[in-house]
Amino acid sequence: MVIHEGRIPVTGGLLAYHRTGGDGPSLVLSHGLTDNGLCWSRLAAALAPDFDVIMLDARGHGESSRMVGAPPDHAGRDIAEAIDFLGLRSPIVMGHSVGARATADFAGAYPGLASKVILEDPPFLPVADPAAAALRRRKFRDQVEAFQAMSEADIIALGRKTSPDWHEDEFPAWVASKRQVDPDAMPDYRSPWQESLRAITAPILLILGEPARGALVTAEIADEAMALNPNITTVRIPDAGHNIRRENFDGYLAAVRVFLASNKAVSRDSAQPMHRSGDMISDNGALAQVAGVHLRA
Numbered sequence: 001m002v003i004h005e006g007r008i009p010v011t012g013g014l015l016a017y018h019r020t021g022g023d024g025p026s027l028v029l030s031h032g033l034t035d036n037g038l039c040w041s042r043l044a045a046a047l048a049p050d051f052d053v054i055m056l057d058a059r060g061h062g063e064s065s066r067m068v069g070a071p072p073d074h075a076g077r078d079i080a081e082a083i084d085f086l087g088l089r090s091p092i093v094m095g096h097s098v099g100a101r102a103t104a105d106f107a108g109a110y111p112g113l114a115s116k117v118i119l120e121d122p123p124f125l126p127v128a129d130p131a132a133a134a135l136r137r138r139k140f141r142d143q144v145e146a147f148q149a150m151s152e153a154d155i156i157a158l159g160r161k162t163s164p165d166w167h168e169d170e171f172p173a174w175v176a177s178k179r180q181v182d183p184d185a186m187p188d189y190r191s192p193w194q195e196s197l198r199a200i201t202a203p204i205l206l207i208l209g210e211p212a213r214g215a216l217v218t219a220e221i222a223d224e225a226m227a228l229n230p231n232i233t234t235v236r237i238p239d240a241g242h243n244i245r246r247e248n249f250d251g252y253l254a255a256v257r258v259f260l261a262s263n264k265a266v267s268r269d270s271a272q273p274m275h276r277s278g279d280m281i282s283d284n285g286a287l288a289q290v291a292g293v294h295l296r297a
Helices: 037-047 074-086 098-109 130-148 152-162 168-178 193-199 219-228 249-261
Strands: 004-010 013-019 026-030 052-056 092-096 116-120 204-208 232-236 287-290 293-296
Touching (some): 013 037, 037 052, 052 074, 074 098, 098 116, 116 249, 152 168, 232 249
Parallel strands (some): 026 052, 026 092, 092 116, 116 204, 204 232
Antiparallel strands (some): 004 013, 013 052, 287 293
């Protein structure tokens, strides 16, 4: 997998990115909190033969600008400005955790720019009151500073101990990212997630893990999401928690491939925005089994 890298000017800073290139449809990936873009490398390698994969370092992560000077709504805006700078037409956008929330915020604020949206266990949580948000930021800062005081060997050992089912390929970028993250990178959500999700006009795949293993999106939240937007298809991946693709890579990849292959064909030259009606993987209420995962629209 050949990877090109560069920098993208965004409001108040720069975003670093890595890109596989190629003639396939563009796929923009947004990572989770404390990760970096290269944490997508295993998935990017699997999809690179068919897609031009762009892995962004979010602001405050990886080699991107620190949080100083970031506008309040930077996460979704940064994705939009990256897509514009790179000249992408109707890309597929995909995110994990806070990257999934940023992806949803982008797709809701800029309807028609994305052809498809994939959200891996986003933090669809209530807006925190100021005191709770401040406490969360302090705890996050303490966590980051503790990581950055550790040696690389100690971080690797901790990762292998706490995540014994991760593939060995996951650890190099994961370890590097922990030493790169800005202690001020904890997002401060000021609007309900429901507003963004309701406004998305592209087909959406909401990938769920098992709450008993640490996944954030419960069945009740998934049902609320589907009631808000009829374009949503949900898939629950077994034997996985919050880091779904790392804990059941094969099931995750199978579900993503089915969704990417569904609906209209997408290409950078001819793609058109998809609309709310008629763009499901299957008819409403249908259930399809793919590689041990359950796909519901």
